[in-house]
Amino acid sequence: MPVSDPVLEAVGALKVFPGVTALDHISFALGQGEVHALVGENGAGKSTLIKVLTGVYRLDAGEVRYRGERMDFTSPLQAQRAGIATIYQEVNLVPQMSVARNLFLGREPRGRLGLIDFAEMRRRASEILHGYGIRPDVRRPLGSLGLGSQQMVALARAVQADAQVVIMDEPTSSLEPREVDRLFHTIADLKAQGRSVIYVSHRLEELYRICDHVTVLRDGRLVHTGPLAELERLRLISLMLGRDLQQVASEGLTRFGGRDHARDAPAVLSATGLDREHVLNGVSLALRPGEIVGLGGLLGSGRSETAKAIAGALPLDSGQVTVEGRAVPSGSVGAAIRAGINLLPEDRKAEGIVPTLSVRENIVLAALPRLSRAGIVSEAAVDRVVETFMSRLRIKAAGPGQRAGELSGGNQQKVLLARWLAMNPKVLLLDEPTRGIDVGAKAEVQALIDDLAAEGLAVLLISSDLEELVEGSERVVVLRDGAVAGELSGDDVTEEKIMAAIAGKSDD
Known part of the structure; x- marks a missing residue:
């Protein structure tokens, strides 16, 4: 459905990097006073599109239009001055400066002689931030605050700068529930004022709660745009992953014919109640010798973080990892390696x-x-x-x-x-082991993984490719928002049921 009089749009946007087409003639339109979800898996083109809209990248073809006029932003500062503000997942303010200075940077209140009125700046900063539910000492360095509070300062700065378009990239990743509610209230206020929001998030519940429209990107291409309320969650997931639901059902894909002897063997690795604030919420799983267990879920569901926690690369708030019954200290890569755990990282x-x-x-x-x-x-x-x-x-x-x-x-x-x-090793954690390699090499790596499991190695296979998970795994643990959303085994390991688990739907 075309947007009438869009406030910000990309038309036929083409962006090419050496060997990669990051945006393949994409068109995107943001209406005035709407909240527009921008979704897609890793490498879909979301970040590139945002950087094109905000002047970080220049297009190779196509154009960006703002308020009906063609724009050729040469820097994020130029886009910001035009009224387009971006709030990144990693707060891009100045941590050494005070909270008040960050809030008013470039717009400081000044006295009669043109000097900065620090007292007035601190007073106004405190007043503004109280409205966002945080009460910091605005004289303290921004970096002394928690990530959630820093994120709220960045949001307050964008709003106070009178931005007409606010781009939010995973804005709730570091927020507490009450802070999320405050953020959503602020978004509703922006919408009521006629301002527009581009909202990037992997959390489907948030998208359906606050967004009006959705644009889905995959592999640098536009695959869908339209009202979000008209798109079922399962259909949205299938568009993001590139798997048609009817095709999946008709194919009747079955899993790789597993190694039955592994089912009754005691677990070589047990991860119990893995918890890390804002990242993991009580994740538990077990791996047996000779078994390949798939770990599925959308980007940001906690897949890589689970592997890193098991491998000691991500310290835990609570939870326990054991290998052959012996505890492995949290946050110690060396201890994990000595215990027999090795991680092949995604990047x-x-x-x-x-x-x-x-x-x-x-x-x-x-x-x-x-x-x-x-x-x-x-x-x-x-x-x-x-x-x-x-x-x-x-x-x-x-x-x-x-x-x-x-x-x-x-x-x-x-x-x-x-x-x-x-x-x-006794346990091998493989995070996207076939991403970015050609078809022949992919088949060789997959065959090697099967051979290693047949020799008794326990394997955790993380993949965004549902077909790879189904054909290569004997069990699949599905994550959603940092928690286990379901575990499938036997004939239940199908693409359709994995997507249903991701969407939070049962078989009924």
Whole structure:
């Protein structure tokens, strides 16, 4: 449904980065006085579209229009001065400055001589923030406040700056329930004043509570736009994930034919009541030797955070991880590795592979202490390990001395797998192991995962690809908003039932 007289729109927006089309001729229209949800999974193009609308990126083709006029913003400051404010998930204010200075930065009240009237600024700052339900000492540095309070300061600043368009990127990720209610009251006030909001969130309950329209992006393309009330939750999820509900039902996809011996074996790993404020809410799961357990859910549901908590990379407020009955200290990656837990992270470039090091160095990076005596590394032992895993995983490289950053994405993923397999793990946590690699490499990695499980390794498989979860997992634990929304096993492991669990619907 076209929006009449949109206040902000992108028309035929094309943005290309080397090797990637981030926005593929997308059109987007925000009506005056509406709250418009912008949704999509990781890599869908949401962040790129926001950055195009706010002057961070320049378009390769198409145009941005604001209040009916073509705009070519060259910076976020220019967009802000025009009346477009953005509140990011990571607060982009100045933590060293006082709360009051952040609230009025660039708009400070001044006295007769043109000097900043600090007393008046503090008085007005306190008065404004009281209206948002927070009562900080506005003389304190912003960074001394909790993330939720910082987020509310950022929101108050956008509203006080008289922004006509407010873009909110995951605004409730750090907020307490009462702060969320206050945020929604503020959004309602903005709407009543004729101001417009672009709302980015993975929390479906929030979207259906406050949003009028929705635009769904997938792989840089526009797949749907229209009134949110006319779109059922299950249909929205299917659009985001790219799986048609009728097609899923007719295909009758069944899971990979599992390893029955694993079902009766005692758990090698148990995670119980994993809790981290604003991130995880009592997540529990168990892995048995030789079993592949899928972990499903939308982006932001807590999948990666669960894996990181188990691997010691995310400290917990409460909860317990045990391996073969022995507790693993929270927040200690070293303790988790020593217990036999290894994590292959989602972002292999930022958190995994060291591109400037050779394939050889990357493979043995974690195993060096085991390959040395009295602090002296055995080069012969290193060569044996590298040769073994390059052969077993069929890593295609000019040789072990080639830089890892020069390999294809699939071969980089295999190098990371080799690194952790060299540690003889008991549990392998795989976060999106086939993302960003070609079809042939994907099939090789999937076959390797099956082989590892057949050899007795316990595997947790995180994937946004429902078909991959269904075909590769014996059980699937589904997360929603940081909590377990359901667990499926046997013939219940289907794409349709995973999506139903994500949407919060039963089989009835």
